[in-house]
Amino acid sequence: MGTRLGELVERLGGQLMGDPNIEIFGIAPLDGANGSHITFLANPKLRAQAAQTQAAALILSAADSAVIGTKYKGARIITDNPYAYFARGAQFFAALQAIPVKPGIHSSAVVDSDAQVAATAYIGPHVTIEADAVIADQCVIEAGCFIGRGARIGAGTHFFARVTFHAECEIGGSGVIHSGAVIGADGFGFANEAGAWIKIPQTGRVVIGDDVEIGANTTIDRGALADTIIEDGVKLDNQIQIAHNCHIGAHTAMAGCVGVAGSAKIGKYCTFGGAAMVLGHLTIADHVHISSGSMVSRSILEPGQYTGFYPLAKNADWEKSAAIVRNLASMREKIRELEKTINLLAKKEE
Amino acid sequence: MGTRLGELVERLGGQLMGDPNIEIFGIAPLDGANGSHITFLANPKLRAQAAQTQAAALILSAADSAVIGTKYKGARIITDNPYAYFARGAQFFAALQAIPVKPGIHSSAVVDSDAQVAATAYIGPHVTIEADAVIADQCVIEAGCFIGRGARIGAGTHFFARVTFHAECEIGGSGVIHSGAVIGADGFGFANEAGAWIKIPQTGRVVIGDDVEIGANTTIDRGALADTIIEDGVKLDNQIQIAHNCHIGAHTAMAGCVGVAGSAKIGKYCTFGGAAMVLGHLTIADHVHISSGSMVSRSILEPGQYTGFYPLAKNADWEKSAAIVRNLASMREKIRELEKTINLLAKKEE
């Protein structure tokens, strides 16, 4: 099933240059597109490739359109942000092709009689929903999910198969949680007494805003006394660990394998590369960007890009540099001695 | 439901200064507590805050009590370890408020007729328990858990929803395993033959002691021939990977995202910061503390704190320092040359 180019522009905006009656059946990359596709140019380095694309239509900026000129013969949609336009276009075609979910509760699901499940929600096979949980309109809760006592799931939120969402936790509307994620397990809180650990009950919750996406096998722990907070629009990739009482500001995004220790307060519009780690009780300002594999061991109060990982080398070269790193203090001492000797020599010269 | 201060002290010990008939309804932090709460002072830096707290009662050390003097007007419980006392108090109030679990096997659970489940245990919806597994008294096995053939779960141990506990593995009493944890999957053992990998069957088990807590989505692999051992009182946070044939000593604690490679032998009373990594076949002594993000690449035979991660910097500064780290060998060479020249100059001076 396709759509007219004119209809696409009516829905998504942008300025159409070309025939609105061209029918488009999907979206494809510059080099894979043919006459049934629309494609996009988001990276100026690919202008030459864009000029050659076989796509029926091309999403691009006014500036790139001017540079390409008449080399490309198809229709164009001019927009300030071609990549965001591509994302919306891809959503449009994905929705066209999606198999509709039929509302209702699968007969194998175990739903407590004191839970509230909207009539428009879908509850898949082998799901468990405990007492007083609230599942809002048009939620999709796929096979094998667990939703604990008193948890609240906002309208249109989608849990893929095998999500665990513990008691009293909340997520807003239009969210997505991927398979294997665990929201609201106990935080890691113990008091030490003569070497042994005494558990501190974790009585806070996890409270998640609207439009949040949480990746597969990611874990977000409930707070100790207060709550763990994830604000609107946050995007977390797979295998991330968010410890108890963290607060993550709106629209912050974290790539896979990131870890955030307890009570860290992270600002809005931040990004974290894969496997970055944040120590506990730190504050990170808005608009901070942490590179992959970097350990954040102190608060960051100024926006910018921060990095800290050991540079990769051939193993033999690393062996040498690592041995010197281990002994940098003695190298510095040596330089100080040389400096003294030089100063002495220079004095004698005078 | 609350409790008299006197009753709390009868149960948990400590020296009460104040009216034993004050009724306490919960535990709260210094700055959030009101007249219905007990609070605690574990960090001497917070003495000024403690003096101002609105709590009906304050748990603290004799030393802190003397310093605070009459500035705080409420009741006091004097104890050597206020943080441990807080933990026990929080457990007490959590137990008061907990919804009791009713023993019994949910009708949707699939329990093999050759499994032994204590009459006082709870088995939730969609649980699978295979033949010859043994579930002791007062265990709580929540929805969607899998317990393999011949596994043994000790008295009072609690599996949250969706734990996987494989065949023949064992855990002692009073344990906690959080959602998504996988205990007893195959270790990663392969022999290489002309580039291809031939699987080595993993026929050992995972054997876990008493009072062990294992975090969400943590994995502990079964041994290759011998067993993987987790001793009493070990506490593992989320997303931890313990490889086959590791041995972790009693009361050792690991924060989130730690990885331990195969056959590592780790002592008692150790702590590992988040995302620390331990290479295989190493030995770590008792009372070793590894900082977050540090790679342990050799055995550690002496107690103490060990660290190894690249310091974070603004990206531009990191670019410079990393480029020099890559070439430290040539910097050392340059210093040696300078030293020779200086020695020559100094000799001429004489």
Added chain:
Amino acid sequence: MGTRLGELVERLGGQLMGDPNIEIFGIAPLDGANGSHITFLANPKLRAQAAQTQAAALILSAADSAVIGTKYKGARIITDNPYAYFARGAQFFAALQAIPVKPGIHSSAVVDSDAQVAATAYIGPHVTIEADAVIADQCVIEAGCFIGRGARIGAGTHFFARVTFHAECEIGGSGVIHSGAVIGADGFGFANEAGAWIKIPQTGRVVIGDDVEIGANTTIDRGALADTIIEDGVKLDNQIQIAHNCHIGAHTAMAGCVGVAGSAKIGKYCTFGGAAMVLGHLTIADHVHISSGSMVSRSILEPGQYTGFYPLAKNADWEKSAAIVRNLASMREKIRELEKTINLLAKKEE
């Protein structure tokens, strides 16, 4: 149940020196073996131990056999690769002792009427299989697994309990996926518009070859437009994250906690130590070996061993070296100044 030594050699090859009628009941390490066991010598450092072993038979190389001479009195199997022979022998004994799986679909499983499940396959309790999925002969799909619409599982592949395998994804024959793994969740793809993130639908698949093993709680994301590809014979340990559109070459092996960012192209016969990380869009040649804890931040086009992690030290020593690392640029500047002064002094001397 045991086996004659002669029968073992008929099945697995090698040159038998000794009585083919000796009966063997299992395989054991050099120091744990007794007269009912076969053992193996793969590491020349253990020759002395091998000479003393109580095992009825010893697998070893011709070279080691010559060195040990008559010190060991039992039977021998001579082979070029004793470790691979051990793996095959252990597989043989494990198969002898395995409890056979009975084909059939458990009554609690929910299998769509449009799914195809081979009559020789086993489908465990609480499994969900959606429409148009294809489960080939002799597959074992254990309790609680989820297999999405249109997914294809090749002959003899084994899913342990609680695997998630999403719609349209494929795995070849003789594969193993461990508990908690999630194959085919959405890749992490978003376009940024004025700070907020717009989701890019992930319409590619995960396509996995034959003889692939995937560890517990490992995640492999589906591609954005094209597919994520895992070639034949790849072995992935636990807690690994493979992002969308990665391509991993045949027989590459990765230890626990490795992360690979999007669109990385990794060659054949590579190995990755635990917690190694690979940035996105990189190319890694065949036969590249990355040490544990190393961040791969650029493409590697030459085979070899590569490393990059900060060396561990006592915390106080690390504090010193890390402070200097932060200021290496000023140390280099100091050396340059000293060099200038020395050159000036040397000139005056002339």
